[in-house]
Amino acid sequence: MVSSPRRVGVLIGDGIGLEIVPAAVTVADAAAAAEDFRIDWDELPFGAAAIASHGDPVPEATLSALDDLGLWIVGPHDSASYPPEHSSRTPGAVLRNRYGLFANLRPAKAFSGVPATAPDIDVLIVRENSEGLYADRNMAVGSGEFMPTPDVALAVGLVTRAASERIARVAFDAARARAASGSPARVTIVHKANVLRLTTGLFRDACREVGKEFPDVEITEQHVDAMAALLVRRPADFDVVVTENLFGDILSDLAGELAGSLGIAGSVNCSTTQVMAQATHGAAPDIAGRGVANPVAMIASVSMGFRRFGLMTDDPALVAAADRIDSAIADTLAASIATADLGGTASTSQFAYEVARRTGVA
The missing domain is CATH 3.40.718.10 (Isopropylmalate Dehydrogenase)
Structure with missing residues (x-):
């Protein structure tokens, strides 16, 4: 029936x-x-x-x-x-x-x-989807891009603690679920806090704090440029990757092609x-x-x-x-x-x- x-x-x-x-x-x-x-x-x-x-x-x-x-x-x-x-x-x-x-x-x-290109790749990119540098989702009204003069263009990047914590929990939960088969649970936090200290620094710190709620999950970090290189060189080292919007978009396309x-x-x-x-x-x-x-x-x-x-x-x-x-x-x-x-x-x-x-x- x-x-x-x-x-x-x-x-x-x-x-x-x-x-x-x-x-x-x-x-x-x-x-x-x-x-x-x-x-x-x-x-x-x-x-x-x-x-x-x-x-x-x-x-x-x-x-x-x-x-x-x-x-x-x-x-x-x-x-x-x-x-x-x-x-x-x-x-x-x-x-x-x-x-x-x-x-x-x-x-x-x-x-x-x-x-x-990378036959041993098996990675999940968990991308924060509501903020970042994407002009269509970081302002309540209008666009996050604007031009004060025809020769100058500016963009606003939005990162909040609440959204960063929210996506981090999705990533850590996913890592636990993927580890059910016996492999260790692993999350890599990807950011660029050495340069974008306030915005991606806040994202990194929020993910770190959420990670304390998941003591069974191994946590590592990478700068986004290094992460792109490592995905090509050592893709099997990574399981779940959590990152902000723009970085997630780029890294997931790279991973898909690999x-x-x-x-x-x-x-x-x-x-x-x-x-x-x-x-x-x-x-x-x-x-x-x-x-x-x-x-x-x-x-x-x-x-x-x-x-x-x-x-x-x-x-x-x-x-x-x-x-x-x-x-x-x-x-x-x-x-x-x-x-x-x-x-x-x-x-x-x-x-x-x-x-x-x-x-x-x-």
Whole structure:
């Protein structure tokens, strides 16, 4: 007997989102069926299509629906191509700010069957997602960038103790969870307090204080420039990395490429009650509509969303479905089935079918 359905929002987005989001839905449906539940997908207007239909890339109808949802998946957006009146704030920023999605979790792990620069990498970047030097999220009104004259541009970086402590707890909890298999729990605090003494110094100090609540977790620190070099040289030395917004964005892209490709890098943005699954890469309009887009990152993001929300809501079926998806992705890639960017010949939909088949229900 199929258990009660789970309602999940779907915002397909632009470019290759029209291909990789349906691919991820196909896999998620198969994993859910294997765990005897179904998903009620609530498709909502978003991106360029929403501008055409509602005059806004993130219309009020979409936001009203998301107000009642704990989990949704989001395809990439191509806001650079939007009309000027819609390009000042990205759709992702609108969603992050409205729902307080303060934590961006970005794992990077090499897969068998995917050539990787760092085949021993298995790291989770825990990125503070609401502050830093990002102009779209550090002011209550307006932008954190401004120009007193046409030849001078300034940027305001925002770091608060409360937000730093909040993201630190996410990182330390994640390290404990990842250590459940027997490996030691480790967190590396990344900052630049030798130069940005007040801002990233505050971030570092707040993380240190939270670390005292986790005596079982080994804590190390790195300056961000050294951390970039060490990720390349000794990636296996690192487990969970916690850092501020800009540093986290850069380091997670580096880690994703070291693992093989940004095309395999899943990601979630979350608060303590809501989760948004969104791949780290962009809309890739140059290959949209050709059926060659790599859906791994989107599928992996949905798996991360299932797991995160399942743990939040004590829903073991969602967590079990996430386990099935992760195993199916790994098995498919290990069987040398991949899209062209990873050296394979599978189309987007063919790859999704193969992953779905390996979840246990084709």
